[in-house]
Amino acid sequence: xxxxxxxxxxxxxxxxxxxxxxxxxxxxxxxxxxxxxxxxxxxxxxxxxxxxxxxxxxxxxxxxxxxxxxxxxxxxxxxxxxxxxxxxxxxxxxxxxxxxxxxxxxxxxxxxxxxxxxxxxxxxxxxxxxxxxxxxxxxxxxxxxxxxxxxxxxxxxxxxxxxxxxxxxxxxxxxxxxxxxxxxxxxxxxxxxxxxxxxxxxxxxxxxxxxxxxxxxxxxxxxxxxxxxxxxxxxxxxxxxxxxxxxxxxxxxxxxxxxxxxxxxxxxxxxxxxxxxxxxxxxxxxxxxxxxxxxxxxxxxxxxxxxxxxxxxxxxxxxxxxxxxxxxxxxxxxxxxxxxxxxxxxxxxxxxxxxxxxxxxxxxxxxxxxxxxxxxxxxxxxxxxxxxxxxxxxxxxxxxxxxxxxxxxxxxxxxxxxxxxxxxxxxxxxxxxxxxxxxxxxxxxxxxxxxxxxxxx
Numbered sequence: 001x002x003x004x005x006x007x008x009x010x011x012x013x014x015x016x017x018x019x020x021x022x023x024x025x026x027x028x029x030x031x032x033x034x035x036x037x038x039x040x041x042x043x044x045x046x047x048x049x050x051x052x053x054x055x056x057x058x059x060x061x062x063x064x065x066x067x068x069x070x071x072x073x074x075x076x077x078x079x080x081x082x083x084x085x086x087x088x089x090x091x092x093x094x095x096x097x098x099x100x101x102x103x104x105x106x107x108x109x110x111x112x113x114x115x116x117x118x119x120x121x122x123x124x125x126x127x128x129x130x131x132x133x134x135x136x137x138x139x140x141x142x143x144x145x146x147x148x149x150x151x152x153x154x155x156x157x158x159x160x161x162x163x164x165x166x167x168x169x170x171x172x173x174x175x176x177x178x179x180x181x182x183x184x185x186x187x188x189x190x191x192x193x194x195x196x197x198x199x200x201x202x203x204x205x206x207x208x209x210x211x212x213x214x215x216x217x218x219x220x221x222x223x224x225x226x227x228x229x230x231x232x233x234x235x236x237x238x239x240x241x242x243x244x245x246x247x248x249x250x251x252x253x254x255x256x257x258x259x260x261x262x263x264x265x266x267x268x269x270x271x272x273x274x275x276x277x278x279x280x281x282x283x284x285x286x287x288x289x290x291x292x293x294x295x296x297x298x299x300x301x302x303x304x305x306x307x308x309x310x311x312x313x314x315x316x317x318x319x320x321x322x323x324x325x326x327x328x329x330x331x332x333x334x335x336x337x338x339x340x341x342x343x344x345x346x347x348x349x350x351x352x353x354x355x356x357x358x359x360x361x362x363x364x365x366x367x368x369x370x371x372x373x374x375x376x377x378x379x380x381x382x383x384x385x386x387x388x389x390x391x392x393x394x395x396x397x398x399x400x401x402x403x404x405x406x407x408x409x410x411x412x413x414x415x416x417x418x419x420x421x422x423x424x425x426x427x428x429x430x431x432x433x434x435x436x437x438x439x440x441x442x443x444x445x446x447x448x449x450x451x452x453x454x455x456x457x
Contacts, residue, residue: 018135020294124311275451
């Protein structure tokens with residue numbers, strides 16, 4: 001008995017050993033700074049808490065919609081359930097670190113040939129414990145913990161993606177509101193020109209062609225108004241879907257203006273990439289794969305388990321709990337596979353290859369994150385300059401339109417010049433709105449590429 005106890009103590013002391021490589025973050029060559037801005041440094045990915053980055057757009061309706069998204073979006077509900085699944089799996093892995101205790105009671109009757117029926121009644125307790133000498137269970141726990149963290153990061157990445165999609169849809173909705181406003185103003189302008197043409201035709205100053213051309217422009221604008229209304233309805237349905245609400249019956253009142261344009265800082269440190277949950281998830285996948293290598297290596301070593309059981313066994317329930325009916329067993333057990341035709345080696349090679357895959361994916365995710373930020377920064381800088389120039393073009397087009405309308409009313413120019421001036425002014429206004437919408441959308445993409453906002457984590 002003393003030797004058995006000494007052996008158990010020895011095994012427990014040995015259980016501090018863990019086979020397999022300890023995790024080291026894969027090396028990733030990154031530029032010292034970005035071409036689009038200065039002040040960047042090498043990133044160290046780590047998941048950061050989400051923040052209310054959409055507050056930068058100063059739109060109360062948008063903030064209310066995003067609060068509803070958190071509660072109603074079904075994709076987020078599925079991600080939360082996946083996280084709970086990973087958490088439960090981790091708990092299952094941890095349970096293997098501890099002894100297992102079981103109780104059993106039986107009432108068995110049996111007969112062989114013409115022998116009398118035998119009865120066997122028993123009650124017993126059993127204890128079993130597989131000692132984690134080589135760290136197999138602890139490596140599995142390590143892998144499970146990494147998968148849990150990856151699941152949480154995936155959940156955060158999905159939340160950021162759905163938030164970004166909702167903000168972009170909302171911007172598109174408000175842009176359509178402004179397009180409808182512009183189109184309504186254009187219709188009024190076409191109606192005014194049509195009245196002038198009809199008046200001049202009635203006094204014989206122009207031909208019927210002027211009236212027909214003015215009517216054509218008016219009806220085209222009215223048709224465009226119907227198309228824009230249809231587009232707005234479809235975007236509104238997309239917003240309802242993101243909120244987890246039926247598209248039928250869901251409406252958002254039109255707004256007078258687009259959301260505010262966030263103010264972009266001059267310098268964006270690369271530490272902002274630490275906010276990106278997809279990078280965090282990719283790194284956690286590497287950690288899990290690294291731990292699986294350790295699990296595979298433990299297969300080369302013997303497993304040690306300890307079991308103990310005891311109870312009472314007799315042929316009748318009466319008097320069962322008596323010393324003569326008592327039984328017990330106690331002792332360690334060693335199990336070692338001597339030959340498996342290369343199965344363990346193949347398993348280890350499989351684990352190492354899976355680790356290499358995850359490292360490559362982690363590096364690719366980081367590179368894609370850098371490219372997304374670069375693209376958004378370049379696009380924002382370009383769109384800002386385009387918008388400034390287009391605003392000047394719109395001002396010039398409106399001045400030209402006012403002048404030519406007055407000249408046409410006075411009979412100084414023909415209708416073709418009026419038509420061209422109208423088309424140029426309205427096209428310039430729509431282009432300016434499109435550029436503003438694109439800038440807002442690009443800012444959302446930058447915020448998303450930085451993991452939500454550009455404040456330091």
